[in-house]
Amino acid sequence: MIEEGNIDLFEKYQHDDLTSDEKKAFEARLVYDSEFKESYEKYLRVGEGISEHYRSELKNKLKDFDKQLSEKKKFSYWKLTGAIAAVFILGITITRLFSTNNYETIVTNHWKKETGLPVKMSTKGKYDDAMNAFKMEEWSTCIKELQPLQTDTANYYLGLSYYEIKEYQKAIATFEQIPSTSNYIHNAQFRLGLLYLLSNLPKDIEKATNLFQQLSIHTEHPELVQSAKIILEKIK
Amino acid sequence: MKQTNYKDIFKQIRAGEEAPIFEMYKNFHKEFLKWSTYQFKATEDQSKDAFQEAILDFYQNVISGHLTVLTCSLKTYLFEIGKHKLLNIQKKEARLTYNDTIQLIDNGEFESFMDEEKKEYTQEQISQALEKLPTDCQEVLKLYYFKEYDMESISREMNYKNADTAKSKKSLCMKRLIQELAKLSKVFIL
Numbered sequence: 001m002i003e004e005g006n007i008d009l010f011e012k013y014q015h016d017d018l019t020s021d022e023k024k025a026f027e028a029r030l031v032y033d034s035e036f037k038e039s040y041e042k043y044l045r046v047g048e049g050i051s052e053h054y055r056s057e058l059k060n061k062l063k064d065f066d067k068q069l070s071e072k073k074k075f076s077y078w079k080l081t082g083a084i085a086a087v088f089i090l091g092i093t094i095t096r097l098f099s100t101n102n103y104e105t106i107v108t109n110h111w112k113k114e115t116g117l118p119v120k121m122s123t124k125g126k127y128d129d130a131m132n133a134f135k136m137e138e139w140s141t142c143i144k145e146l147q148p149l150q151t152d153t154a155n156y157y158l159g160l161s162y163y164e165i166k167e168y169q170k171a172i173a174t175f176e177q178i179p180s181t182s183n184y185i186h187n188a189q190f191r192l193g194l195l196y197l198l199s200n201l202p203k204d205i206e207k208a209t210n211l212f213q214q215l216s217i218h219t220e221h222p223e224l225v226q227s228a229k230i231i232l233e234k235i236k
Numbered sequence: 237m238k239q240t241n242y243k244d245i246f247k248q249i250r251a252g253e254e255a256p257i258f259e260m261y262k263n264f265h266k267e268f269l270k271w272s273t274y275q276f277k278a279t280e281d282q283s284k285d286a287f288q289e290a291i292l293d294f295y296q297n298v299i300s301g302h303l304t305v306l307t308c309s310l311k312t313y314l315f316e317i318g319k320h321k322l323l324n325i326q327k328k329e330a331r332l333t334y335n336d337t338i339q340l341i342d343n344g345e346f347e348s349f350m351d352e353e354k355k356e357y358t359q360e361q362i363s364q365a366l367e368k369l370p371t372d373c374q375e376v377l378k379l380y381y382f383k384e385y386d387m388e389s390i391s392r393e394m395n396y397k398n399a400d401t402a403k404s405k406k407s408l409c410m411k412r413l414i415q416e417l418a419k420l421s422k423v424f425i426l
Contacts, residue, residue, distance in 0.1 A: 049362035054382035
């Protein structure tokens with residue numbers, strides 16, 4: 001405990017405001033009066049504590065500043081990583097968009113319209129209703145008529161109908177069912193190649209490339225050979 | 237900053253600015269971290285702590301007028317203090333690891349340990365009591381004990397009439413602080 005009455009005395013001693021005799025008496029008391037000495041030491045320790053308090057305060061400011069520097073560094077790191085990722089994603093998106101647009105253009109330019117099978121007026125054939133719908137571009141009716149027929153011809157026109165309603169996966173599945181012995185095989189494969197291009201997936205582009213390569217060496221369909229070569233040149 | 241004359245830094249610090257210490261920290265702390273990690277196998281925390289202490293020592297030495305001239309570069313000065321601070325931190329941490337075995341505490345350290353015990357007021361209590369004082373009291377005590385200003389400088393800084401007024405104010409503030417501490421001690425005992 002620091003006696004309140006002693007504080008003035010301690011202050012005067014500290015600021016050298018005691019007379020020579022008072023100073024001597026003070027210092028002598030520090031020697032013989034242990035309680036007085038202890039009280040003075042405590043008073044001095046309070047002073048040290050004050051200094052320590054403000055030092056800690058300033059140190060905390062330095063610690064906060066250090067944190068800010070680290071966060072800034074982290075932020076810069078994440079900002080840089082983010083920017084790289086953004087550029088990368090943007091690059092991929094643009095490339096994909098560009099190639100998608102590019103492939104779409106190829107498909108649109110090379111997807112030839114079929115006129116459909118002739119429909120006889122005298123006798124009713126099994127494809128008549130489907131072909132009438134095909135010519136009228138009534139795709140859902142056409143699909144409904146062709147589905148039960150399960151022939152290469154039906155499948156070829158079914159694939160074309162699916163393409164028209166943008167059911168590309170169903171079109172692919174349908175064209176893939178046409179056997180290699182069918183009269184429609186080369187046309188089906190050509191269209192299959194175009195449909196693979198539309199998916200824009202690397203594995204499908206590879207499949208399309210293989211198909212167009214095979215078609216480019218077939219002499220039976222010169223128009224397909226020519227188109228396949230042009231497409232191969234474009235997707236190279 | 238690296239090109240700034242140390243005398244300008246001294247001037248700014250003596251004028252009461254704290255900005256130079258943050259600038260110094262920003263400029264040198266990474267290098268100190270690298271150097272101390274390599275030279276003394278310091279951890280990042282130890283290194284930062286030591287360098288912050290070095291900066292504070294520098295600041296207190298300049299503001300109190302104990303340091304007026306640098307005979308080496310500012311960086312060398314800070315690194316030298318930082319090195320000693322770091323070695324003390326490492327020594328202290330090693331000691332703390334074994335402080336449950338009293339035999340490992342030598343005489344000097346044992347006395348210092350006892351000194352801590354004899355302290356009537358904890359640092360936390362002193363900080364709490366200080367915060368209860370009016371702002372002008374806090375400022376006077378800060379100027380006297382932390383910045384080590386003389387009474388003349390305090391009176392100038394605080395716009396008091398003269399050094400005697402500053403002295404009376406400081407004395408009054410100390411009394412109030414000790415009263416606050418006494419209150420806190422009673423609360424603690426209860």
